[in-house]
Amino acid sequence: xxxPPDAPGSTGPRHRTIEMGVALFIMALGAITMFGSLSxxxxxxxxxxQSGFFPFYVGLMIVIASAINFLRASGIARGRQFAEWGQIxxxxxxxxxxxxxxxxxxxxxIYVASGLLIAGFMRWLGxxxxxxxxxxxxxxxxxxxxxxxxxxxVPLPKGPLEDLLGL
Amino acid sequence: xxxxxxxxxxFAVVLSWHNFLYMLIGITLGVIIGVLPGLGGANGVAILxxxxxxxxxxxxxxxxxxxxWGALFGGAITSILFNIPxxxxxxxxxxxxxxxxxxGKAGEALTAAFTSSFVGALFAVIVITLAAPLVARFALxxxxxxxxxxxxxxxxxxxxxGKEPPAKTVASMMVGFAxxxxxxxxxxxxxxxxxxxTQLLGGFDFLVAVIGLFGIGxxxxxxxEGLSFKGKATGINPTVVWQTWKTLxxxxxxxxxxxxxxxxxxxxxxxxxxxxxxxxxxxxRASRNGDKFGxxxxxxxxxxxxxxxxxxTSALLPMLALGVPGSPxxxxxxxxxxIWGLQPGPLLFVExxxxxxxxIASMYLGNxxxxxxxxxxxxxxxxxxxxxxxxxxxxxxxxxxxxxxxVHNNSFxxxxxxxxxxxxxxxxxxxYPLAPLVLAIVLGDKAEEAFRQxxxxxxxxxxxxxxxxxxxxxMSLGLxxxxxxxxxxxLNRVLKPLFAR
Numbered sequence: 300x301x302x303p304p305d306a307p308g309s310t311g312p313r314h315r316t317i318e319m320g321v322a323l324f325i326m327a328l329g330a331i332t333m334f335g336s337l338s339x340x341x342x343x344x345x346x347x348x349q350s351g352f353f354p355f356y357v358g359l360m361i362v363i364a365s366a367i368n369f370l371r372a373s374g375i376a377r378g379r380q381f382a383e384w385g386q387i388x389x390x391x392x393x394x395x396x397x398x399x400x401x402x403x404x405x406x407x408x409i410y411v412a413s414g415l416l417i418a419g420f421m422r423w424l425g426x427x428x429x430x431x432x433x434x435x436x437x438x439x440x441x442x443x444x445x446x447x448x449x450x451x452x453v454p455l456p457k458g459p460l461e462d463l464l465g466l
Numbered sequence: 467x468x469x470x471x472x473x474x475x476x477f478a479v480v481l482s483w484h485n486f487l488y489m490l491i492g493i494t495l496g497v498i499i500g501v502l503p504g505l506g507g508a509n510g511v512a513i514l515x516x517x518x519x520x521x522x523x524x525x526x527x528x529x530x531x532x533x534x535w536g537a538l539f540g541g542a543i544t545s546i547l548f549n550i551p552x553x554x555x556x557x558x559x560x561x562x563x564x565x566x567x568x569x570g571k572a573g574e575a576l577t578a579a580f581t582s583s584f585v586g587a588l589f590a591v592i593v594i595t596l597a598a599p600l601v602a603r604f605a606l607x608x609x610x611x612x613x614x615x616x617x618x619x620x621x622x623x624x625x626x627x628g629k630e631p632p633a634k635t636v637a638s639m640m641v642g643f644a645x646x647x648x649x650x651x652x653x654x655x656x657x658x659x660x661x662x663x664t665q666l667l668g669g670f671d672f673l674v675a676v677i678g679l680f681g682i683g684x685x686x687x688x689x690x691e692g693l694s695f696k697g698k699a700t701g702i703n704p705t706v707v708w709q710t711w712k713t714l715x716x717x718x719x720x721x722x723x724x725x726x727x728x729x730x731x732x733x734x735x736x737x738x739x740x741x742x743x744x745x746x747x748x749x750x751r752a753s754r755n756g757d758k759f760g761x762x763x764x765x766x767x768x769x770x771x772x773x774x775x776x777x778x779t780s781a782l783l784p785m786l787a788l789g790v791p792g793s794p795x796x797x798x799x800x801x802x803x804x805i806w807g808l809q810p811g812p813l814l815f816v817e818x819x820x821x822x823x824x825x826i827a828s829m830y831l832g833n834x835x836x837x838x839x840x841x842x843x844x845x846x847x848x849x850x851x852x853x854x855x856x857x858x859x860x861x862x863x864x865x866x867x868x869x870x871x872x873v874h875n876n877s878f879x880x881x882x883x884x885x886x887x888x889x890x891x892x893x894x895x896x897x898y899p900l901a902p903l904v905l906a907i908v909l910g911d912k913a914e915e916a917f918r919q920x921x922x923x924x925x926x927x928x929x930x931x932x933x934x935x936x937x938x939x940x941m942s943l944g945l946x947x948x949x950x951x952x953x954x955x956x957l958n959r960v961l962k963p964l965f966a967r
Contacts, residue, residue: 321896325637332644335659339651347922350651350658353914354644361640367633381895386690393689394888397682397863401884405877409868417860425856439861443868451517453872 311387314379318372322365329361392424408458410440469599476823479524480831488529489828493836494843496536501544501847505862507537507778508794508904509680512673513869515802523806524821528828530802531782534795535587535832538738538778539840540847542579542771547572547848555738555774558746562759562766569762573706576844581714582721582768584837586775589725590732591829594783598815598826601787605812610919611930615940617913618931619947620790623734624902626950631897638893639902645670646910653918665878672801672907673873675886676794679900681866682887685859687894702844710764717768720749724769728776732792733784734947738777745773779829786822787812790909794901797908 336351336358343349382390396419403412418436421427444466447453457466480486499510511530518526541556546563559579566575608616625635648659649669660666714721724745731741749769750759759766781792782799789810791797803810808818815822840847870883893900906913924930932938946953 317892318896321892321898322637325641328641328644332647332659335661339656339658343926346654348918348926350654350656353917354647354659357640357643357647361637361644364633364637364640368631368637371631371633382690386692389689389692390686390891393686393859393863394884397884397887400863400867401881404867404871404880409871413864413867416864417857420860421856424859425854427856435857439864443864447868447872452520453517454875455868455871456877 311380311383313377314381315372315375315377317381318375319369322369322372326362326365326369329358329365332358332361334358396420404456406458408461409455410444411458411460413443414440469595472599472819472823473595473827475819476825476827477831479820479824480528480827485525485528485824485828486831488525489532489832489835490839492529492532493536493539493832493839496533496538496836497540497543497840497843497847498536498850499533500537500540501850502858502862505865506680506684507534508676508798509684509866510537511795511798511802512676513681513865515673515798515805516869516872518802519805523803523808523818524824526802526806527799527821527825528832530799531825531828532832532836534778534799535829535836536839537795538587538775539580539583539836541774542583543576543840543844543847544851546575546579546767548851555742555778556770557739558742558770558774559767561746561770562761562763565760565762566764566767571762573702574710574764575762575767576702577707577710577841578714578764578767579771580837580840581711582724582771583775584833585721586725586728586772586777587779587829587833590729590776590779590783591826591833593729593780594786594829595826598783598787601783602812602815605788606816608812610916610923611933611937612940614913614916614920615931615937615944616788616790617909617916619940619944620734620784620792620909621902621906621913622944622948624899624905626947627731627734627740628899628902629740630899632951634896634898635902638898638900639906642903642906643910643913645675646672646907647914652911653915668874670882670907671873671879672904673798674870674879674882675907676798676904677866677870678883678886679890679893679904680794681862681869682884683890683894683900685862685866686887686891688855689859702841707841713764714768717765720753720765720769721772723748723752724772725776728773728778729780731773732777732780734792738774738781738793741777742770742774746770779833782825782829785810786814786825789814789912791905794904797905801908 332354336355339351340349341351341355396416400412400416414436417439418432421432421435422429443455447455480489495514496507496510499505500507510533514530514533518529521529538555541551542559542563544550545556545559546567549560549564551557551560563575563579566572621639624639625632628635646669648666649657650667651658657667727745727748728738728741731744732738746766746769749765750756753759753763753765755763755765778793778795781796783792785791785796785800789800789812791800800810808814808821866883867880870879871877873879890900920930921928924933931941
């Protein structure tokens with residue numbers, strides 16, 4: 300939001316390419332489902348249809364539907380854009396910190412990770428001053444702690460800092 | 467009347483002070499959820515569901531269903547004041563709602579929207595009160611084949627009635643079924659599709675999928691669009707409300723038509739979003755001021771809002787009576803029932819009277835309370851949207867992560883949430899519908915069970931799905947829904963020349 304996309308008329312990936320990629324990806328999911336079903340048996344046994352029976356046909360339908368989607372996607376005009384590169388950069392600005400956050404939660408706990416995520420966002424995307432950033436970055440985890448651990452008695456993952464504080 | 471007595475009993479259940487308090491909290495939270503981007507009805511309910519595990523089921527469902535009503539109300543606020551539909555079903559409300567706000571008639575637009583929502587919901591609740599017990603009693607005699615045919619009908623409606631290409635709907639739905647199949651096979655207890663991973667033993671939880679697809683996916687889309695909130699002043703006060711209310715009865719035909727469309731689309735799981743568009747489209751064609759639609763006609767606010775709310779509410783009818791939810795949010799509520807230890811389906815009306823009628827009574831009260839809350843607190847809710855996205859976005863992300871974690875107290879679920887989020891972003895951009903995916907994850911095991919049990923009964927012959935009159939009718943309706951676009955095109959070709967003469 301603070302970094303406006305590049306100049307108007309900027310380029311981006313083709314919608315056609317992405318849509319064909321998505322169809323292929325889903326088709327792969329269907330193939331994996333069929334493969335996994337085959338290994339547990341798709342036939343008829345003493346207890347009736349085997350475990351793989353239903354998912355096998357589900358997988359088959361995924362593959363067929365995706366093949367149709369893939370063919371239709373290949374007919375999309377090449378000029379159509381999926382999004383501008385500037386927009387993709389915006390999306391990346393959420394995905395990358397979020398991926399780091401998700402990876403960090405088991406190690407440093409959800410409170411510290413959340414505080415850092417909020418503060419990082421405010422500082423680099425929202426361009427807030429340090430005082431405001433630190434204030435909200437510290438206040439939110441405390442608010443979450445009070446709401447979840449004290450009020451609803453739901454334990455959330457903790458890390459070294461909480462151990463140090465004896466929480 | 468039998469159900470009237472039950473309903474009164476339901477009111478007695480709801481009118482305890484703590485249930486009333488849950489109702490107020492639910493509505494307020496719901497409106498906030500509806501106003502914020504990235505937190506919708508389905509997602510908001512999914513995040514809060516784990517917190518209700520220890521509550522009595524009746525209080526829990528009152529809290530969660532009121533969040534849903536609140537979210538339905540909240541969507542209108544952002545559509546009218548900011549031209550940003552907070553929920554997909556309020557997209558049609560922006561067409562005339564925002565122009566009204568630009569013309570300085572925000573107060574009228576908001577009053578009309580809230581009141582229409584209320585009327586739509588009330589109509590749907592009355593339909594539920596009268597029809598749900600009958601449907602449930604009828605469904606008590608269903609065997610596995612009948613149950614499967616109902617699932618079949620529900621999923622076929624998505625394919626035929628949705629505006630997305632059918633192959634995309636099928637792909638998305640089947641991915642949901644495949645995800646539901648991962649883990650332990652509910653019939654034989656055998657493990658399948660886990661590929662040796664211990665994390666997949668428990669399968670994919672639909673709550674994590676909902677939070678990822680609707681929550682994280684939505685935030686990514688919002689980021690891409692580069693949000694800048696430029697809101698109009700609310701300008702709502704008792705005089706405006708009263709003046710608007712005096713004009714509303716004039717549009718009773720539009721209103722009634724929207725109620726019927728909404729209920730129909732909500733019960734067959736097409737959902738609130740197509741209902742609002744359809745209602746808007748028909749109102750535009752039928753109205754004398756049709757050509758002025760889009761420039762700030764009050765009718766253009768009434769039609770979609772009434773239909774969306776009627777659809778959103780009536781989506782609970784099949785969920786309660788048959789165990790087949792009519793919308794993603796109803797699906798999440800259904801998942802909640804199972805977690806609280808209630809068996810969804812027609813027996814609910816026999817075995818859990820307090821619960822069912824308490825819920826229905828709370829729909830009446832919840833919507834009255836909701837109307838009062840939104841009319842009085844609009845400026846406060848609008849102020850939330852003025853909090854910059856740089857602060858709101860990370861807080862929503864953190865709330866989603868906590869919601870995903872608390873489902874099973876498992877950090878792996880948080881990773882899955884992000885994966886679902888990124889997947890949701892691409893699916894949404896490529897015009898794949900997400901609702902059938904979610905419904906398939908929730909219903910996958912039950913649909914499969916019904917299918918396999920029917921096959922067991924018939925020794926493996928698919929003809930069991932055409933074995934009795936009832937099953938045949940429901941299956942045929944399903945096929946009709948599946949091929950509806952082709953059927954209606956054919957009908958048009960045959961009927962048009964007849965009427966032209």
